[in-house]
Amino acid sequence: MGLMVVVWFLWNTWFIYPLKILVVFFHELSHGLVALVTGGRVEEIRLTANEGGVCMTAGGSRFLTLTAGYLGSLIFGGVILALAAKSSKDRLISMTLGGIVLLVCLIWIRPLFGFGFIFAALTGAALIAVGAYLPMRVNDLLNKTIGLTSCLYAVMDIKSDILQNPRQLSDASMLAQLTHIPAFVWGIVWIAIALLTSLFSSH
Numbered sequence: 543m544g545l546m547v548v549v550w551f552l553w554n555t556w557f558i559y560p561l562k563i564l565v566v567f568f569h570e571l572s573h574g575l576v577a578l579v580t581g582g583r584v585e586e587i588r589l590t591a592n593e594g595g596v597c598m599t600a601g602g603s604r605f606l607t608l609t610a611g612y613l614g615s616l617i618f619g620g621v622i623l624a625l626a627a628k629s630s631k632d633r634l635i636s637m638t639l640g641g642i643v644l645l646v647c648l649i650w651i652r653p654l655f656g657f658g659f660i661f662a663a664l665t666g667a668a669l670i671a672v673g674a675y676l677p678m679r680v681n682d683l684l685n686k687t688i689g690l691t692s693c694l695y696a697v698m699d700i701k702s703d704i705l706q707n708p709r710q711l712s713d714a715s716m717l718a719q720l721t722h723i724p725a726f727v728w729g730i731v732w733i734a735i736a737l738l739t740s741l742f743s744s745h
Contacts, residue, residue, distance in 0.1 A: 545683075549690055553698075561691040562593050563661055564643075565615050568692055569699075570597040571646055572614020577602035587650045589658030608717045612696050612732045619692025626685035633673040636681045639688075640669025697733050 552558050566589055574584040574597045582602025589595045599607060625635055644666030651659045673681055714725035714732075 545686055546690055546694070549687060549694060553694075558691060560661075560665065561688060562695055563589060563591075564665060564688065565619070565692045565695040565699075566593055566595040567643065567646075567658075567662060567665075568615040568618040569611045569696075570595040572610040572618070573597035573607055574599060574650065575614070576610035577607045580606055582607070584650050586652040587646070587658070588652060588656075589661060591657050595658070605717070605720060608713050608720065611713045612699070613735065615692050616696050616732075616735060619689045619696070621689070622685055623689025623693065626682055626689060630678070632678050632681035632685055633676075635685050636669050636673030638673075639685075640666045640671075640673065642666075643669065 549558065567587075570587045570589070574587060577584060577597075577599035580602035582599050585598040585600060587595065587597045597611075622635065622639070626632055629635070643662050647659060647662035647666060651662050653659065672684060712725065714728040717723070717728055718725040
């Protein structure tokens with residue numbers, strides 16, 4: 543709970559900004575992974591400095607792919623948070639996460655040497671270095687912070703994109719067009735899941 547308060551207090555600072563971009567990475571990667579699992583393909587992933595992103599896919603289940611963004615970043619955050627809280631393999635977690643980020647960077651993030659590519663390359667390398675060279679307690683704190691930020695950012699992003707700006711194009715608005723269930727309903731459901739994930743994963 544204490545870490546959650548600290549992250550919340552520092553939310554709009556440069557300390558948390560890189561973690562927010564990393565959560566956007568999780569969000570877009572989740573779209574791509576579900577597209578792949580349901581028979582589609584990933585064309586490319588883009589990340590922008592204003593905490594935006596897009597995953598361009600073709601084929602697969604549109605419903606599941608649209609649903610995967612917010613829920614996927616929640617799952618990433620919840621898994622990282624739970625592993626950090628319950629495992630002593632924090633250095634391995636950091637290095638594994640860094641390897642995943644680097645691999646996705648090389649395969650899908652475009653344009654080459656654009657903001658997203660550079661961010662992912664540096665972040666992946668930094669996570670591997672932290673895991674390889676810094677003490678376990680540093681890795682434990684870093685992993686818990688990444689996991690918690692991913693869960694909380696999903697709540698803030700849903701609140702901004704769906705509840706405060708319902709006319710804005712978002713995963714929920716496209717899902718509403720597909721299912722005829724209002725975007726705000728999807729937003730409320732996702733926020734409830736996000737809060738529960740944050741609370742239970744940290745125990």
